[in-house]
Amino acid sequence: MSILVFAENWDGKFKKQTFELISYAHALSKSMNTTVSAISIGKVDDEELNKLGTYGASKVLNVTDCRLYTLDNKTFTMAIAQAAAKENSKIIVFAQNNTGKAIAPRVSIRLKAGLASGVIGLPTSYEPFTIVKKTYTSKALANVIVKSDVKIITLSQNAYGIVENPTTANIEHFSPEIADTDIKTTVIEVNKITGKILLNDAEIVVSGGRGMKGPENWGGIEELAQILGAATACSRPVSDEGWRTHEEHTGQTGKIIAPNLYFAFGISGAIQHLGGISSSKCIVAVNKDPDAPIFEAADYGIVGDALKVIPELIAAIKELKAN
Amino acid sequence: MKILVCISNVPDTTTKIKFLNNNTTFDSAGVQWIINPWDELALTRAIELKEAHAGAVSEITVVNVGLPTTEPTIRKALAIGADKAIRVNLDPKDAYTVALQLSEIIKKDSFDIILCGIESSDYNGTSVGGMLSELLDFPSVSAVSFIDIEGDQLKLKREIDGGQEIIGISTPFIGIVQKGIAKDARIPNMRGIMMAKTKPLQVVEPVSADLYTDFVSFDYPKAKASCKKVDPDNVKELVNLLHNEAKVI
Numbered sequence: 001m002s003i004l005v006f007a008e009n010w011d012g013k014f015k016k017q018t019f020e021l022i023s024y025a026h027a028l029s030k031s032m033n034t035t036v037s038a039i040s041i042g043k044v045d046d047e048e049l050n051k052l053g054t055y056g057a058s059k060v061l062n063v064t065d066c067r068l069y070t071l072d073n074k075t076f077t078m079a080i081a082q083a084a085a086k087e088n089s090k091i092i093v094f095a096q097n098n099t100g101k102a103i104a105p106r107v108s109i110r111l112k113a114g115l116a117s118g119v120i121g122l123p124t125s126y127e128p129f130t131i132v133k134k135t136y137t138s139k140a141l142a143n144v145i146v147k148s149d150v151k152i153i154t155l156s157q158n159a160y161g162i163v164e165n166p167t168t169a170n171i172e173h174f175s176p177e178i179a180d181t182d183i184k185t186t187v188i189e190v191n192k193i194t195g196k197i198l199l200n201d202a203e204i205v206v207s208g209g210r211g212m213k214g215p216e217n218w219g220g221i222e223e224l225a226q227i228l229g230a231a232t233a234c235s236r237p238v239s240d241e242g243w244r245t246h247e248e249h250t251g252q253t254g255k256i257i258a259p260n261l262y263f264a265f266g267i268s269g270a271i272q273h274l275g276g277i278s279s280s281k282c283i284v285a286v287n288k289d290p291d292a293p294i295f296e297a298a299d300y301g302i303v304g305d306a307l308k309v310i311p312e313l314i315a316a317i318k319e320l321k322a323n
Numbered sequence: 324m325k326i327l328v329c330i331s332n333v334p335d336t337t338t339k340i341k342f343l344n345n346n347t348t349f350d351s352a353g354v355q356w357i358i359n360p361w362d363e364l365a366l367t368r369a370i371e372l373k374e375a376h377a378g379a380v381s382e383i384t385v386v387n388v389g390l391p392t393t394e395p396t397i398r399k400a401l402a403i404g405a406d407k408a409i410r411v412n413l414d415p416k417d418a419y420t421v422a423l424q425l426s427e428i429i430k431k432d433s434f435d436i437i438l439c440g441i442e443s444s445d446y447n448g449t450s451v452g453g454m455l456s457e458l459l460d461f462p463s464v465s466a467v468s469f470i471d472i473e474g475d476q477l478k479l480k481r482e483i484d485g486g487q488e489i490i491g492i493s494t495p496f497i498g499i500v501q502k503g504i505a506k507d508a509r510i511p512n513m514r515g516i517m518m519a520k521t522k523p524l525q526v527v528e529p530v531s532a533d534l535y536t537d538f539v540s541f542d543y544p545k546a547k548a549s550c551k552k553v554d555p556d557n558v559k560e561l562v563n564l565l566h567n568e569a570k571v572i
């Protein structure tokens with residue numbers, strides 16, 4: 001028996017998300033008296049693979065088949081399902097991100113396994129296996145029983161955190177059986193921005209809404225983000241109007257994020273916006289309207305003019321960093 | 324080519340979520356039901372494709388798994404521009420049941436492009452499209468933000484961290500779509516609403532299924548402690564709180 005984690009890499013490197021999954025699986029494995037195996041697909045070197053041991057993986061199945069260098073949902077599913085069979089895995093853990101959403105449901109059908117997606121913590125009971133997931137775009141939580149023998153979990157980002165559980169990871173080469181004819185998608189072109197902190201990875205996010213008045217006022221938001229090592233975000237109307245790019249749109253119909261700290265400048269706090277940010281650990285709102293709904297979601301607030309507050313905030317943070 | 328758009332019937336995005344019977348049932352009193360936002364965008368893009376490739380796309384069908392109460396939502400999809408509709412007469416209890424019913428519909432009729440939304444805004448399963456692909460053994464692409472027809476191939480854009488990939492694929496296939504797939508959802512016009520009344524809406528009885536999951540009850544997220552207000556003339560105090568109290572900077 002084992003717990004299997006899909007350890008996703010980005011250009012050969014793991015991210016905090018991957019380590020969070022291993023940490024989570026390690027806690028599961030302790031309660032279930034078993035061990036954690038991970039499957040990595042793509043070109044990742046041994047030094048990087050060894051890092052999975054730091055968080056509690058005792059075995060890593062390393063799939064280096066060059067046909068799987070880009071994501072193909074069906075063949076990734078085949079590889080993971082074969083690994084689960086080999087490891088006799090009772091629980092398979094994915095991240096609730098684009099890749100997890102693409103593959104976990106397919107694996108669930110292939111293995112006749114119940115799927116709980118967007119899970120926010122460890123099971124509340126193992127018998128019956130009961131777990132809590134987000135529903136209604138974070139407006140409610142559901143208690144779900146997974147009845148099948150094999151179970152699949154996709155874990156919400158930042159729901160568990162990273163915990164070190166130093167273990168020696170045995171790295172094993174694994175070649176899943178995949179025929180060329182199984183691959184049906186061709187990646188023709190990849191367009192990526194590099195060197196920017198991505199919204200989904202950022203610990204701190206600085207976000208602006210329509211109250212910022214216009215794109216010419218984003219200099220302060222960018223400077224604040226830069227000194228904090230933060231990513232920038234915006235509300236939907238701001239991206240709709242082309243003040244900022246669509247990559248920055250957060251909320252129910254945009255990106256759903258859970259950073260440690262989220263700054264909302266001139267954002268009213270519409271329910272659809274909150275759906276994407278309410279899992280942030282700490283929310284700071286600056287809005288000139290004391291009745292703006294964002295203050296109900298915020299931990300700290302300033303009722304005032306964002307355009308005036310931002311430069312003062314930059315100065316105060318610079319002072320803090322200097323000491 | 325025939326396009327199938329799978330639509331979920333969900334509470335309007337501004338709905339205050341409440342539960343009844345010891346938090347076991349969703350309180351639908353006074354709730355406005357809408358087409359799940361992503362499904363509405365998927366339908367819009369399907370209509371755009373039919374308009375742009377009149378010869379290539381012959382028909383757009385929408386399908387919903389739901390009780391007769393979802394018919395106003397289905398009629399709205401017909402009013403927006405779908406040619407016909409299918410309703411599988413079942414109160415769905417999880418993503419697997421929905422995917423299984425949809426797979427039966429697709430096995431009976433041949434569709435070339437099947438579109439699902441990335442997530443139904445009620446149960447946030449993000450699962451139906453993927454499950455459906457595996458049940459049918461069809462290729463699937465998720466996080467699709469653009470789709471177009473090029474000869475007998477399709478060209479897609481897939482969102483990845485920090486960018487996009489351009490992907491080529493042949494039919495039949497399942498596209499799981501998100502933001503960007505169409506700019507704004509189409510709003511039905513008077514003519515569309517009139518025509519929708521006479522467009523075919525076929526009701527199909529479900530196949531039986533064993534469920535793997537059971538949604539037993541609901542909770543409300545923990546209420547936030549009230550917001551600590553800082554004087555706008557004392558921004559330094561905010562930095563102090565974030566550093567020493569919240570410990571986030």
Ligand SMILES: Cc1cc2nc3c(=O)[nH]c(=O)nc-3n(C[C@H](O)[C@H](O)[C@H](O)COP(=O)(O)OP(=O)(O)OC[C@H]3O[C@@H](n4cnc5c(N)ncnc54)[C@H](O)[C@@H]3O)c2cc1C
Pocket residue numbers: 208209210211212234235236237238249250251252253254265266267268269270271272273276286287288289292304305306307336360
């Ligand atoms: C189906 C659907 C899905 C949606 N999805 C999303 C989504 O994913 N994300 C999203 O963001 N929205 C979404 N929306 C839109 C949402 O309903 C709101 O319209 C939107 O979030 C409002 O954006 P905003 O807060 O920037 O603008 P506004 O609501 O116009 O708020 C501007 C705020 O700025 C304040 N302000 C003005 N001047 C200043 C100043 N000088 N200093 C400080 N404060 C100032 C005002 O008091 C006000 O509170 C969706 C809507 C629908 C119907």
Ligand SMILES: Cc1cc2nc3c(=O)[nH]c(=O)nc-3n(C[C@H](O)[C@H](O)[C@H](O)COP(=O)(O)OP(=O)(O)OC[C@H]3O[C@@H](n4cnc5c(N)ncnc54)[C@H](O)[C@@H]3O)c2cc1C
Pocket residue numbers: 328329330331332359361362386387388389390393414415416417418421438439440441442443444445446447448449450451452538
């Ligand atoms: C406890 C519980 C109670 C429910 N009660 C009701 C109810 O009262 N009324 C009701 O109508 N539904 C009800 N449902 C069903 C629910 O609305 C969804 O259809 C179903 O649960 C799938 O949700 P999901 O979040 O897993 O879908 P996701 O996997 O997030 O959906 C992704 C995509 O799949 C497609 N899809 C999803 N659901 C359907 C569907 N039903 N028909 C066609 N395509 C679909 C859409 O394209 C959607 O964008 C209930 C579900 C649960 C778990």
